[in-house]
Amino acid sequence: RKEVEQDPGPFNVPEGATVAFNCTYSNSASQSFFWYRQDCRKEPKLLMSVYSSGNEDGRFTAQLNRASQYISLLIRDSKLSDSATYLCAVTRRGNQGGKLIFGQGTELSVKP
């Protein structure tokens, strides 16, 4: 079992839909949490850090549940330009701090 697991994709949704991605992590030493976006044949780019109280950035909302070891990303009013692969990632405490451990990614395709 991988340390970070995401919903298998792809997700195909119409424009304007709300879509939610889920991610679970197995190592309780995980310290920090992130969502990255990766366009086809491009590098990952940070979309949002995920804070314990949850956080929102425009149409994007990230939630963290430490007890269940679960992270989510909600995209409201999805746009064609949201089509990409969404990667969740965690870092650990201590001497492996800074090492991003990624899930396998969930592909999103937003259709007109």
Add this chain to the structure above:
Amino acid sequence: EAGVVQSPRYKIIEKKQPVAFWCNPISGHNTLYWYRQNLGQGPELLIRYENEEAVDDSQLPKDRFSAERLKGVDSTLKIQPAELGDSAVYLCASSPHVDLEMETQYFGPGTRLLVL
């Protein structure tokens, strides 16, 4: 501000040949990472540098992979000899090392390696 620079962008080699990738991090970033991303998977860390010191190379296959960051700035990752299973995208990332666990890592465009 210039981002992370990597070269070459693409490389096709035959198995058993050597190959090298180069990375120049964002100016002033002390921490440099090499990740490997296989098709359909997330990136996996190969090695992390703090300045010129490799502080986490636990996932680097040391029988064929080597890396260096001699002056604590740019870095080279080498594979010798390459195997078919090494076909992947090799991503370099850097961060400023202020708050390592929370800070953003900035990725370069990657080198796409195909081993035939």
